[in-house]
Amino acid sequence: DAGITQSPRHKVTETGTPVTLRCHQTENHRYMYWYRQDPGHGLRLIHYSYGVKDTDKGEVSDGYSVSRSKTEDFLLTLESATSSQTSVYFCAVGTGDDEQYFGPGTRLTVT
Amino acid sequence: AQSVSQHNHHVILSEAASLELGCNYSYGGTVNLFWYVQYPGQHLQLLLKYFSGDPLVKGIKGFEAEFIKSKFSFNLRKPSVQWSDTAEYFCAVDGNNRLAFGKGNQVVVIP
Numbered sequence: 001d002a003g004i005t006q007s008p009r010h011k012v013t014e015t016g017t018p019v020t021l022r023c024h025q026t027e028n029h030r031y032m033y034w035y036r037q038d039p040g041h042g043l044r045l046i047h048y049s050y051g052v053k054d055t056d057k058g059e060v061s062d063g064y065s066v067s068r069s070k071t072e073d074f075l076l077t078l079e080s081a082t083s084s085q086t087s088v089y090f091c092a093v094g095t096g097d098d099e100q101y102f103g104p105g106t107r108l109t110v111t
Numbered sequence: 112a113q114s115v116s117q118h119n120h121h122v123i124l125s126e127a128a129s130l131e132l133g134c135n136y137s138y139g140g141t142v143n144l145f146w147y148v149q150y151p152g153q154h155l156q157l158l159l160k161y162f163s164g165d166p167l168v169k170g171i172k173g174f175e176a177e178f179i180k181s182k183f184s185f186n187l188r189k190p191s192v193q194w195s196d197t198a199e200y201f202c203a204v205d206g207n208n209r210l211a212f213g214k215g216n217q218v219v220v221i222p
Binding site for chain 1: 112117120143145147153154155156157160201205208209210211212213214215
C-alpha cells in the first residue's frame with residue numbers, strides 16, 4: 001500500500017456531463033499516472049505527470065484532461081462523458097524508473 | 112514506443128499444475144520489465160521485476176521469470192499453482208518512465 005486513494009470509487013453519470021476523478025497520494029512520489037482498464041485491452045495510459053503542473057499525454061488521451069496543482073493530487077477530467085469512457089480507472093504513482101504502485105480504482109459508468 | 116505481447120489470454124488449469132505465461136516486448140532501448148497480478152476485484156500488485164543482473168528473477172508467492180534478451184522475452188513461471196493464484200497477470204515494460212502493459216492473461220485454477 002503506497003498510500004493511494006481514489007475518489008469516487010464508483011460513479012454513474014449521463015452522457016455529455018463532465019466528470020472529475022481524484023487521485024491522492026501520501027508518499028510524495030514524483031510521477032503520477034492515470035490508466036483505464038477494459039476487457040481485452042489491459043491497461044492503457046491516459047495521461048501522466050512528472051511533477052507539479054508538468055503533465056503529458058498517454059496513448060488514449062482524447063476526451064480527457066488532467067491537472068496537478070499539488071504533489072499529492074492528480075485529477076482526471078472527462079470533459080463531456082461518452083459511453084465509450086465507461087471503464088475502470090486506475091491511478092498509479094512511482095519514481096519514474098521503478099515499479100508503479102496502483103490505487104484501488106474507480107468504476108465509472110456512463111449511461 | 113514500447114509494446115508488449117501476451118499470448119494465451121485465458122488459461123485454465125488444475126491445482127499443482129505448472130504455469131508458464133509468455134511475454135514478448137519491442138523496444139529499442141534499455142528496458143525494465145515487470146509482472147503484475149490483479150486478484151479478482153483488486154488493484155494491480157507487483158509480482159516481480161527485472162532491471163539488470165541475473166536474468167532469472169524470483170518474485171513473491173513462488174513466481175519466477177526469465178529475461179531472454181535475444182528473444183525479447185520475459186516469461187513468467189510457477190512450478191505448482193494453487194487455487195489462490197486465480198487472477199489476471201500483466202506483463203509490463205518501462206521505457207522513458209512510462210509503463211506499457213500487455214493485454215493480460217486470465218488464469219483460472221480449478222481446485
